Amino acid sequence: MSDATKGHNGLPADNLPVWLPNITLEKAVQAQIGDFEKILSVTPQKGSSEGENYSSLFLRLLVEVELLDHSTKNLSFVLKAQHNNEVLGAILTRLQLFHKEDQMYHNILPKFEQLYAEVGKTIQFAPRAFKVDRDLGVDYILLEDLHRKNFKNENRLTGLDLDHMHKVLEKLAAFHAASACYVEHNGLFGDEFTVGVFSEANRQLLQEFNASGAFLAQLKKWKNAHKIYEKLADSDDYLVDRLLQDQQYNAREFNVLNHGDCWANNIMFQHDAFGTIKEVLFVDFQVGKYGSPANDLYYLILSSAAPELKTAKFDYLVRYYFDNLVENLKLLQYHRPLPKLKNLHAALFRNGLAAYMVVSKVLPVVMLDKTNNANLESYMNDESKMKTAMFTNPKYVQVMTEVLPWLDNRGLLDWK
Structure with missing residues (x-):
């Protein structure tokens, strides 16, 4: 992951999760824009302010991509991951909350939307979800950044x-x-x-x-x-x-x-x-x-x-x-x-x-x-x-x- 440990926007490098440098987003970028040359950098930002999130870690991942014509394009994803706090992490794991959310985004919601497509109605219930390229060792949800829209x-x-x-x-x-x-x-x-x-x-x-x-x-x-x-x-x-x-x-x-x-x-x-x-x-x-x-x-x-x-x-x-x-x-x-x-x-x-x-x-x-x-x-x-x-x-x-x-x-x- 290029430049993924760079401190940015109030998020110093020593506060980043230890697993973050291992994240790779080729599949997610491919799903967003199709074929591309390479990812130039991934820069994490704090995804939610204090007092607005209670149980999970939120990061916004700013991705700079080189396209096939060698121009560049900026993308953004939202990463929601298991909290660093061991007690809270244990609660989330016990209740299988990330497992449920993963099922919702990747299996159930697409089927709900397909039911409407079959009767001629286009509808969307949630942001589009993606997978990272390899296991991070933590529960996570990766979503399109709706703020970009x-x-x-x-x-x-x-x-x-x-x-x-x-x-x-x-x-x-x-x-x-x-x-x-x-x-x-x-x-x-x-x-x-x-x-x-x-x-x-x-x-x-x-x-x-x-x-x-x-x-x-x-x-x-x-x-x-x-x-x-x-x-x-x-x-x-x-x-x-x-x-x-x-x-x-x-x-x-x-x-x-x-x-x-x-x-x-x-x-x-x-x-x-x-x-x-x-x-x-x-x-x-x-x-x-x-x-x-x-x-x-x-x-x-x-x-x-x-x-x-x-x-x-x-x-x-x-x-x-x-x-x-x-x-x-x-x-x-x-x-x-x-x-x-x-x-x-x-x-x-x-x-x-x-x-x-x-x-x-x-x-x-x-x-x-x-x-x-x-x-x-x-x-x-x-x-x-x-x-x-x-x-x-x-x-x-x-x-x-x-x-x-x-x-x-x-x-x-x-x-x-």
Whole structure:
């Protein structure tokens, strides 16, 4: 790898992974541009800023290529790899998150897109994925750099406006419809998707990830939240039991492959010169889970819709998603009974714990300003500065003064 250990953009050479100099990208470059003469250099850049990534190492690889006519061309790839931290690396390995994501990018998503191609519709769900030339000895995902095509995230702190929510729900409905038709054609997904991380073997890890002590300590102090606090005060005693129960898919219901982590930072938008949304793509497919679409709907709307939309437009957004879901199922010639809106709402009511998990575990992270203390270890430590900042953030507290009563009035906190 030419010049791959050169420090660049705040990434000094001694901070580079020891395996990085062994990376070669001939196959990836060939897949991008066809035949070429040689790779002149590969320069790594930091791929994400502090406070924006919690569990993986992200690098942007800038590649200078000499073409057959001896001119040069610059390419860019995004490399996502297992974290240098041994504890975090062990967790990712145990949960097989990179294995799942590799399957998604290289096997499952292309088949979803092919289902649409067969009925005359061109659709893309994610950036194009590539393989390096030889084994690196670490888990990794290599992707096209969407920034080169002017894709970007919207501001997670302000949330997605109605136009952006429409476009995301359209793409999510198409993704879910493809997954339902995929099962119809190919049979059920494997255990890594039907069970995922929600197994008895992972009970201790689930308890550590989902401990509510820091949240409940602050909830107790919030104005007019006493009754809700009383309802949730001992929830850590039974939360994981209920989580393991709720995340078992019900074969008698309409099920889809949920993205599983569908929030603003995992959604990329491309706009035209006038600001109109041209394309929406998803990234980060490590925790996909087969089950009720209620999971993705709660995750997306409650974590990433603008505050004024989360509850006021919730039912409207569900209906918008549902109409697009049915339209895509018909397009793909889905042969099983089409889902009904009333059944989707019933699933949303049955999965109240999923809503609580989003607003108490995900939303405070989404609304947290960038901080160097933001990492997975801090997230799992109830005494960390990050945890305190999450639940004392005035913007989060303000949103929760509306969201929590809304959940309670719908009976979505009655999952004991």
